[in-house]
Amino acid sequence: MGGGTADPRRPEVSGPRAEYKLIAAQRPAGHVDFDSVVMEKLKLVDAGPEGFSQYELTIGNEFSNLNDVMHGGAAGVIFDMATTSALNPLSRPNFWFFMGGVTRTLNISYLRAVPIGTTVLLTSRVVQAGKTMAMIKGEMTSLDGKLVYATAEHHKVNVAMNDKHASFRLPWDDEIEAEAKKAEEEKKRNGGKAKL
Template identity: 70%
Template sequence: MFERYKLIAAQRPEDHIDFDREVMENMKLVDASLDGAVSYEMTIAPNFSNLNNVMHGGAAGVIFDMSTTTALCSLARPGFWEFMGGVTRTLNISYLRAVPIGTKVRLNSKVVGVGKQMAMIRGDMMSLDGKTTYCTVEHHKVNVPILPEHAKARVPWDDEFEERWRQTETGVKSKM
């Protein structure tokens, strides 16, 4: 997903600033599984701050939107929760502790349920030692078709991905 995101973002005018670009460029993958779980580390940069020099609540929204959406990637297949995993229906955040600017956090996300049109992902933002939970999220998504211009941004493994799913659906064994 990150590689496709970068290809699409590179096609935009130089002065275009995506609201989510800072998040996508700074989340570092720590762990991922094939069952819809993913963990990242990210430093809360000054541009995510409020006047109290802690993370702004709106910044948590975009951080969670992107980090939880990526949990759907391992469940995606052609025609099912493709690139960027649909659109947000609701994003419910519980703020438990302020996150000081400069803090490195762990973002954990897990798909709780996924169907043809709806998905629900839970996540949390914690200290690296796991002792402090800064905030939690429940993210409901609605599946939408991939935009045609996004589908044109091909990454090296797209052909293999599509072939494996074709073989799975037709019962043909993969030789890869």
């Protein structure tokens, strides 16, 4: 569909979302985070190792305004979560972990109203990801891509994940950390340069 090549079930793609759900499940009974509805309803369609993700999302009443269309503020949360997850395939320990980045700016251009009940396609691509800053572009379209409802440019700052969140472990965390350690050792052997 969108050109991704990574298996969406691979830990580096699905892991950060699974970790988010694990952390959210620790909240008190009845507690609903502002972004939890979005994370629950996003349906992963495609992802790529270069920093690409694609989701489907049905715009339900929980995202509406009084005009029975998607509220602009809801679009902000939707883009925040969907574009951030495009960093998942690039994530490794201390580098763009899903719960470790914060939004610096999120610019949205609203091009047309999204009627309640519409299923949209959210496509996000990482334009740049450095040690401390990243920029991701997102687009919300009809499923066939013919209608563009909104676009986003998301700038993020990489910050250390808080200790409580870091304490949650998933089965593949050890594998991912071992791969990162191996890559770091290889870099040291090559005089500080990553192997190409």
